[in-house]
Amino acid sequence: xxxxxxxxxxxxxxxxxxxxxxxxxxxxxxxxxxxxxxxxxxxxxxxxxxxxxxxxxxxxxxxxxxxxxxxxxxxxxxxxxxxxxxxxxxxxxxxxxxxxxxxxxxxxxxxxxxxxxxxxxxxxxxxxxxxxxxxxxxxxxxxxxxxxxxxxxxxxxxxxxxxxxxxxxxxxxxxxxxxxxxxxxxxxxxxxxxxxxxxxxxxxxxxxxxxxxxxxxxxxxxxxxxxxxxxxxxxxxxxxxxxxxxxxxxxxxxxxxxxxxxxxxxxxxxxxxxxxxxxxxxxxxxxxxxxxxxxxxxxxxxxxxxxxxxxxxxxxxxxxxxxxxxxxxxxxxxxxxxxxxxxxxxxxxxxxxxxxxxxxxxxxxxxxxxxxxxxxxxxxxxxxxxxxxxxxxxxxxxxxxxxxxxxxxxxxxxxxxxxxxxxxxxxxxxxxxxxxxxxxxxxxxxxxxxxxxxxxxxxxxxxxxxxxxxxxxxxxxxxxxxxxxxxxxxxxxxxxxxxxxxxxxxxxxxxxxxxxxxxxxxxxxxxxxxxxxxxxxxxxxxxxxxxxxxxxxxxxxxxxxxxxxxxxxxxxxxx
Amino acid sequence: xxxxxxxxxxxxxxxxxxxxxxxxxxxxxxxxxxxxxxxxxxxxxxxxxxxxxxxxxxxxxxxxxxxxxxxxxxxxxxxxxxxxxxxxxxxxxxxxxxxxxxxxxxxxxxxxxxxxxxxxxxxxxxxxxxxxxxxxxxxxxxxxxxxxxxxxxxxxxxxxxxxxxxxxxxxxxxxxxxxxxxxxx
Numbered sequence: 001x002x003x004x005x006x007x008x009x010x011x012x013x014x015x016x017x018x019x020x021x022x023x024x025x026x027x028x029x030x031x032x033x034x035x036x037x038x039x040x041x042x043x044x045x046x047x048x049x050x051x052x053x054x055x056x057x058x059x060x061x062x063x064x065x066x067x068x069x070x071x072x073x074x075x076x077x078x079x080x081x082x083x084x085x086x087x088x089x090x091x092x093x094x095x096x097x098x099x100x101x102x103x104x105x106x107x108x109x110x111x112x113x114x115x116x117x118x119x120x121x122x123x124x125x126x127x128x129x130x131x132x133x134x135x136x137x138x139x140x141x142x143x144x145x146x147x148x149x150x151x152x153x154x155x156x157x158x159x160x161x162x163x164x165x166x167x168x169x170x171x172x173x174x175x176x177x178x179x180x181x182x183x184x185x186x187x188x189x190x191x192x193x194x195x196x197x198x199x200x201x202x203x204x205x206x207x208x209x210x211x212x213x214x215x216x217x218x219x220x221x222x223x224x225x226x227x228x229x230x231x232x233x234x235x236x237x238x239x240x241x242x243x244x245x246x247x248x249x250x251x252x253x254x255x256x257x258x259x260x261x262x263x264x265x266x267x268x269x270x271x272x273x274x275x276x277x278x279x280x281x282x283x284x285x286x287x288x289x290x291x292x293x294x295x296x297x298x299x300x301x302x303x304x305x306x307x308x309x310x311x312x313x314x315x316x317x318x319x320x321x322x323x324x325x326x327x328x329x330x331x332x333x334x335x336x337x338x339x340x341x342x343x344x345x346x347x348x349x350x351x352x353x354x355x356x357x358x359x360x361x362x363x364x365x366x367x368x369x370x371x372x373x374x375x376x377x378x379x380x381x382x383x384x385x386x387x388x389x390x391x392x393x394x395x396x397x398x399x400x401x402x403x404x405x406x407x408x409x410x411x412x413x414x415x416x417x418x419x420x421x422x423x424x425x426x427x428x429x430x431x432x433x434x435x436x437x438x439x440x441x442x443x444x445x446x447x448x449x450x451x452x453x454x455x456x457x458x459x460x461x462x463x464x465x466x467x468x469x470x471x472x473x474x475x476x477x478x479x480x481x482x483x484x485x486x487x488x489x490x491x492x493x494x495x496x497x498x499x500x501x502x503x504x505x506x507x508x509x510x511x512x513x514x515x516x517x518x519x520x521x522x523x524x525x526x527x528x529x530x531x532x533x534x535x536x537x538x539x540x541x542x543x544x545x546x547x548x549x550x551x552x553x554x555x556x557x558x559x560x561x562x563x564x565x566x567x568x569x570x571x572x573x574x575x
Numbered sequence: 576x577x578x579x580x581x582x583x584x585x586x587x588x589x590x591x592x593x594x595x596x597x598x599x600x601x602x603x604x605x606x607x608x609x610x611x612x613x614x615x616x617x618x619x620x621x622x623x624x625x626x627x628x629x630x631x632x633x634x635x636x637x638x639x640x641x642x643x644x645x646x647x648x649x650x651x652x653x654x655x656x657x658x659x660x661x662x663x664x665x666x667x668x669x670x671x672x673x674x675x676x677x678x679x680x681x682x683x684x685x686x687x688x689x690x691x692x693x694x695x696x697x698x699x700x701x702x703x704x705x706x707x708x709x710x711x712x713x714x715x716x717x718x719x720x721x722x723x724x725x726x727x728x729x730x731x732x733x734x735x736x737x738x739x740x741x742x743x744x745x746x747x748x749x750x751x752x753x754x755x756x757x758x759x760x
Contacts (some may be wrong), residue, residue: 093678457676494676529686529699
């Protein structure tokens with residue numbers, strides 16, 4: 001959320017370019033969302049090398065080739081990529097790179113398999129090789145997020161005979177595989193340009209023109225595609241427009257030709273062209289440095305041909321600055337962490353945990369209940385971004401063995417330490433807590449939000465590079481909405497995002513108020529308003545089928561929230 | 576008691592949904608920041624901003640330690656007559672940024688509900704601020720000293736059940752004779 005400033009409304013507003021916060025424009029967002037790609041996605045290029053491979057051939061060294069598979073949730077593997085064959089080497093560095101799209105909200109499991117290509121196949125094309133006829137030199141697997149969270153984005157894995165095999169004590173030394181990830185981007189640079197004009201001709205009869213600019217890029221066929229337009233300045237023949245932000249990727253490159261046309265705004269929609277110039281971003285930068293203007297020209301009909309009539313109006317570049325937009329992966333590479341915290345609803349409305357119809361029922365067959373599913377789906381993605389894998393875990397709305405109802409008790413049963421180790425630690429603490437507390441009520445979030453905010457604020461005071469994600473899983477509507485709003489407003493300036501998942505059959509309409517996407521900015525009882533929207537709410541029941549689960553769609557927004565926080569406070573990743 | 580003061584750097588970022596006489600403000604909005612009656616500064620006017628003006632104006636002011644509130648008044652100038660009218664007022668309790676979650680020297684982004692002279696809601700104002708020098712719980716210290724000196728003294732209130740809570744309350748004035756239902760929008 002944050003600041004919202006639209007000067008002129010409707011058709012006179014500035015459109016296009018890159019927003020000041022550096023988001024992709026709305027059309028691109030819509031395109032991606034319609035294809036199920038939420039949030040930010042990055043293309044990553046993986047390059048591979050291996051050391052110490054086993055020697056299989058008798059008279060020469062192995063001829064290794066790497067094959068990459070994607071492991072789906074159900075265990076099936078699909079081949080996605082093969083490198084080239086490197087001849088006669090036990091320490092190959094493959095040149096061909098694999099490009100994969102990084103999805104923050106999913107765990108992308110990759111399986112790498114090194115093969116020794118038999119000499120008889122030396123002249124066969126790589127994609128025609130039949131893998132069953134080659135000899136395996138070993139395999140390794142990891143998740144894509146493990147690679148990108150490493151400091152140099154470099155991960156070294158031991159090659160083993162079979163990744164699934166349990167007998168890991170028998171270390172069959174098969175060498176190591178090194179995977180390096182690099183983000184593909186045309187350019188992270190955004191140019192901020194302030195343009196002005198002197199002596200714009202009057203097109204209106206009794207008043208000065210209402211000029212605005214349209215910046216278009218010229219494609220090879222000569223067609224111009226508009227990239228952005230400025231706002232309309234009324235009655236001004238020396239206009240200075242608000243700055244436009246252009247991502248170099250949007251226009252192609254810094255020397256791509258751009259056409260800047262100056263129009264006179266007419267309310268009937270037929271805007272008159274006052275004049276235009278053709279400049280690239282590089283030329284605009286030069287104009288800015290020499291502080292000179294460029295005359296506009298107007299193609300006018302002379303006889304049967306169009307001639308470029310040079311006008312006295314001049315275009316000036318008042319400001320030209322370039323900024324680098326750091327991506328989410330840049331912050332990760334710089335050492336930023338996402339810390340996962342979880343709070344579980346232990347109110348009586350869940351039902352007696354020993355009965356099968358309770359939302360807290362632990363099925364002996366191993367089938368996960370709604371709470372376990374939510375913890376697992378969010379936790380397994382976020383755990384890679386937390387270096388120590390220790391997570392604070394709380395319960396609320398229950399009475400521990402000897403004591404009054406607590407709205408924030410440590411899940412592990414300890415009185416002073418709220419941390420558990422790994423997702424397994426959360427699951428174990430959850431199941432043991434279920435039988436050590438008596439479910440009570442009411443449903444209050446204020447206490448856990450305040451606890452989480454305290455942890456985030458202590459980290460802020462220590463200048464740690466951490467961003468916190470609190471997952472609250474609840475079966476009911478919050479009882480004291482105002483106290484929750486107060487806690488959220490107070491915490492809205494912290495590096496904290498709150499994901500609320502509603503389970504069970506309750507009507508969560510009221511909870512959607514907490515998510516500012518679906519309503520207005522939260523207001524506390526003292527008149528303070530939330531400075532940003534830190535809550536995302538989703539109900540498990542809204543599962544509409546499809547491959548992306550409800551929780552994944554929730555997670556997909558996290559990198560955007562993280563980036564908005566960092567960029568608005570001008571926090572840059574340290575390299 | 577020595578008067579300690581700190582320097583407040585406050586940047587008035589923008590405001591949203593400003594209305595005057597139920598119609599959106601057209602232009603020339605500006606903000607006056609007051610720490611007390613004599614210590615105030617104004618931002619530049621946003622000529623085209625309309626009802627969603629943005630200023631991004633940084634003001635540096637001295638803030639004595641006993642300050643409890645910082646008042647923000649959004650006003651606008653009717654260009655023809657040059658007279659200014661108050662669109663809305665918000666009061667930032669100092670405890671919102673001192674002794675809160677973020678350290679006071681850290682840049683904090685805060686937003687507040689504006690209320691017009693009649694007490695009705697009228698938009699939101701967005702600011703970011705920080706103190707230049709860190710404060711060692713000065714406001715609660717000064718208050719504690721005041722309590723000790725005057726024994727529960729004037730205007731400090733008597734803590735109930737031993738809680739020492741120097742939080743401040745921002746109230747909405749009730750005007751007698753005003754129809755009560757329009758205060759709760």
